[in-house]
Amino acid sequence: MPARLLGLVAAACLLVLCSTAIGATPTSTVSVGIVGPGRVVASVPKKSCARSCGITVPKGARVTLRAHPVGTARFIGWSGACSGTGPCRVTVGADVAVTATFRPTYSLSVGVVGTGSGRFSSVPHAISCHVHCTARFIAGTQVTLHAAAVAGSTFAGFVRACRGTTCVLVMSGNRIVGVHFVANPVARATAVTVTGRTRTSIGLYWTNPLGVHITRIVVRRARGAHAPARPTAGTGVPTRGTHPVTVTDAGLAAGTRYSYAIFVRDRYGHFSPATRLGSRTDAIHARRLGIPVPSLAPSAGVLTLLRFRPVPARLLGLVAAACLLVLCSTAIGATPTSTVSVGIVGP
Numbered sequence: 262m263p264a265r266l267l268g269l270v271a272a273a274c275l276l277v278l279c280s281t282a283i284g285a286t287p288t289s290t291v292s293v294g295i296v297g298p299g300r301v302v303a304s305v306p307k308k309s310c311a312r313s314c315g316i317t318v319p320k321g322a323r324v325t326l327r328a329h330p331v332g333t334a335r336f337i338g339w340s341g342a343c344s345g346t347g348p349c350r351v352t353v354g355a356d357v358a359v360t361a362t363f364r365p366t367y368s369l370s371v372g373v374v375g376t377g378s379g380r381f382s383s384v385p386h387a388i389s390c391h392v393h394c395t396a397r398f399i400a401g402t403q404v405t406l407h408a409a410a411v412a413g414s415t416f417a418g419f420v421r422a423c424r425g426t427t428c429v430l431v432m433s434g435n436r437i438v439g440v441h442f443v444a445n446p447v448a449r450a451t452a453v454t455v456t457g458r459t460r461t462s463i464g465l466y467w468t469n470p471l472g473v474h475i476t477r478i479v480v481r482r483a484r485g486a487h488a489p490a491r492p493t494a495g496t497g498v499p500t501r502g503t504h505p506v507t508v509t510d511a512g513l514a515a516g517t518r519y520s521y522a523i524f525v526r527d528r529y530g531h532f533s534p535a536t537r538l539g540s541r542t543d544a545i546h547a548r549r550l551g552i553p554v555p556s557l558a559p560s561a562g563v564l565t566l567l568r569f570r571p572v573p574a575r576l577l578g579l580v581a582a583a584c585l586l587v588l589c590s591t592a593i594g595a596t597p598t599s600t601v602s603v604g605i606v607g608p
Contacts, residue, residue, distance in 0.1 A: 358373030
């Protein structure tokens, strides 16, 4: 081999050896794979990968990788050189590979519908409440819902995303489920009657149901022929005590039609259907002298106060003249008299 060529080869080898020994640092590659919506951030060097990437680091370096889900996604875990769901820490002696897996999540919203009350929960355990709860589950998760009514209510089944009395869902999208509880019927008040009435007030009496733990009696009034259908409708009539059986409603306006409804509330907070005023005594006609007399009821459940009819002036004049004539004849024209009784004995 020519001496010149040997010299060039020797110079090249010497250059490589010198650069390795003095200036160049050996490196390794960390291959990061990303599955699903997420990104990985490396500590050495500071780098963020939104999709699969390679990170070159000096040999022997200690690298920390952290996973960050995007949006509502959830980090499932590492595979390859790391495992678990915490930060991935590796000391790089040779090329290594690690994969971060992310999965989307979907919301499950569960709430109570109906007139009753109860509790509901989920398996896996993420939902447990009695009114409304929302939780997120990893896509593909099978979720089972359980429901139990409280005393005074009955569980009637699931609605919307589930039907019937069992609910098992595979989360492939956002879901809404209603838990239907029905309040057990509450017996209503009976035998509503009118106990007293004037031009501007009326007294009511009723019989409370037996076998019901009564916590409140609600009396509601409405103008017109239709009594309130709910215990929050119309105008409240003040009552006394926990379970009264009578009430006096004052401040009524003459010429206005009213209707009444009575509701019974039990210890679970449930109300009975409305009990309306009966049709026998639900109309009142007040005459001018202030003496109320019953009149024919226009419809069931209605109490009517009618305005007084004015007495014609001519009739009032005739009545006044007659009274004056009686008084004058007694005081002036009549002569007081006495009687002498005579008894005779013999012929």
